[in-house]
Amino acid sequence: MNTDSDRAAFRSQAREALLAAVQGLVLAVVVLPCGVAFLVLTLLSVALIPIGIGLLTTPAVLTGVRALADARRRLAAQWCGIGIPAAYRPLPERANPWTRTVALLRDPQVRRDVLWLPVDMTAGFVTALAPAVLVFFPLQGFLVGAGLWRAYVREPGDVYWYGFVPVTGQATALGAAAFGALVLAVTWRFTPRLLTAHFRLARAVIGASHAELAERVRVLTETRRDAVDTSAAELRRIERDLHDGAQARLVAMGMDLGTIEMLVERDPAQAKRLLAQARRNSADALAELRDLVRGIHPPVLAERGLGDAVRALALRLPLPTEVTVELPGRADAPVESAAYFAVSEVLTNAVKHSGADRIRVDLHHTDGRLRIIVTDDGQGGAVAGAGSGLAGIERRLGTFDGVLAVSSPAGGPTMVTLEIPCVLS
Numbered sequence: 050m051n052t053d054s055d056r057a058a059f060r061s062q063a064r065e066a067l068l069a070a071v072q073g074l075v076l077a078v079v080v081l082p083c084g085v086a087f088l089v090l091t092l093l094s095v096a097l098i099p100i101g102i103g104l105l106t107t108p109a110v111l112t113g114v115r116a117l118a119d120a121r122r123r124l125a126a127q128w129c130g131i132g133i134p135a136a137y138r139p140l141p142e143r144a145n146p147w148t149r150t151v152a153l154l155r156d157p158q159v160r161r162d163v164l165w166l167p168v169d170m171t172a173g174f175v176t177a178l179a180p181a182v183l184v185f186f187p188l189q190g191f192l193v194g195a196g197l198w199r200a201y202v203r204e205p206g207d208v209y210w211y212g213f214v215p216v217t218g219q220a221t222a223l224g225a226a227a228f229g230a231l232v233l234a235v236t237w238r239f240t241p242r243l244l245t246a247h248f249r250l251a252r253a254v255i256g257a258s259h260a261e262l263a264e265r266v267r268v269l270t271e272t273r274r275d276a277v278d279t280s281a282a283e284l285r286r287i288e289r290d291l292h293d294g295a296q297a298r299l300v301a302m303g304m305d306l307g308t309i310e311m312l313v314e315r316d317p318a319q320a321k322r323l324l325a326q327a328r329r330n331s332a333d334a335l336a337e338l339r340d341l342v343r344g345i346h347p348p349v350l351a352e353r354g355l356g357d358a359v360r361a362l363a364l365r366l367p368l369p370t371e372v373t374v375e376l377p378g379r380a381d382a383p384v385e386s387a388a389y390f391a392v393s394e395v396l397t398n399a400v401k402h403s404g405a406d407r408i409r410v411d412l413h414h415t416d417g418r419l420r421i422i423v424t425d426d427g428q429g430g431a432v433a434g435a436g437s438g439l440a441g442i443e444r445r446l447g448t449f450d451g452v453l454a455v456s457s458p459a460g461g462p463t464m465v466t467l468e469i470p471c472v473l474s
Contacts, residue, residue: 066180066238070181070183070184074177076177077178103150104146104150108153111153111162114166128248131245131248136157140152187233190212191229211229214228305324308323355376355380359374373413374413375411384471395439408425409425414473421467422465422467428459428460429461439465446469449470449471
């Protein structure tokens with residue numbers, strides 16, 4: 050039994066060593082050309098910023114660097130179970146080239162990705178290639194011992210060096226095979242660890258610091274707390290509206306019906322008047338209940354999705370509003386609800402405070418993000434942040450790691466961009 054388990058363990062370790070060698074070889078083949086190409090493109094793009102060309106090329110190049118780093122993060126998690134945290138700062142999609150370039154260059158995570166390129170193409174290349182060398186180098190020794198040495202030693206006096214073993218004939222070729230077997234016996238157990246060392250090197254360079262991760266946790270904690278507070282406030286509003294509105298009307302209607310029951314034979318005219326009043330109370334209560342339900346989760350949102358819900362919302366506005374929707378599917382219900390009410394609040398602010406004549410709403414989904422852009426031709430001057438009318442929207446979006454960006458120069462126009470990471474189904 051021990052023999053069988055030992056054989057199974059040996060086969061498992063052999064498979065791991067061979068797999069690590071193949072994976073390391075693939076990495077080494079990709080690492081060097083990609084690292085050199087992106088490093089050269091990054092340096093050229095940054096150097097061309099003063100003449101304007103770099104403003105267009107730098108965001109694209111840095112996005113490619115990020116994609117390369119993200120690919121290495123995925124491989125680290127899939128192949129070796131090593132997590133490499135990242136803390137990129139979000140960027141609004143419609144920012145101008147200068148804003149995007151400056152924001153990217155100021156992002157500590159982006160700078161780490163760029164500094165990682167020369168490390169990856171030197172030390173990273175060596176650590177990626179080492180597992181393949183330690184596995185395939187002994188295999189070459191076995192081939193030399195099996196007769197491959199004749200392809201190198203064609204004439205008397207020719208010498209083929211396998212490591213430090215000079216191969217001149219079959220006897221020395223067998224010595225090369227023995228040396229390869231010794232190397233394989235000593236190193237094959239450590240091959241997977243060398244691949245792990247490659248990814249740990251990457252984590253040391255491009256991994257987010259503890260301070261950044263702590264800040265990320267703090268932001269998430271605040272947004273979750275805001276979500277709980279908002280939910281509690283919404284619940285209190287619903288209870289208050291029910292108590293002061295529909296419930297009061299239903300109670301009054303019940304009292305009227307009791308009075309009608311007593312007057313129906315003695316004073317039919319008064320009973321008719323009370324019936325008409327009860328009917329009006331029932332209609333008002335029904336209208337209030339519909340408004341309350343619409344405020345919780347509009348039926349059109351649940352039935353037809355975010356695009357049609359925003360269109361329906363635009364039809365109720367007193368200003369001409371154009372809505373463009375390019376959504377190939379639907380997001381999760383909580384994301385749709387948050388986006389809908391955020392758009393509703395932005396539109397309400399535009400109608401009340403912007404002095405605009407027209408409003409435009411664009412909804413689309415790209416790069417794993419739902420983007421909603423609300424533009425008006427008003428007087429401008431809108432700001433985001435604590436104390437502004439848009440602070441509640443920021444808290445609502447923050448629950449889903451969403452962001453809000455406002456461009457509103459004096460004199461207008463105002464453009465409010467909302468982004469929420471999500472997938473469509």
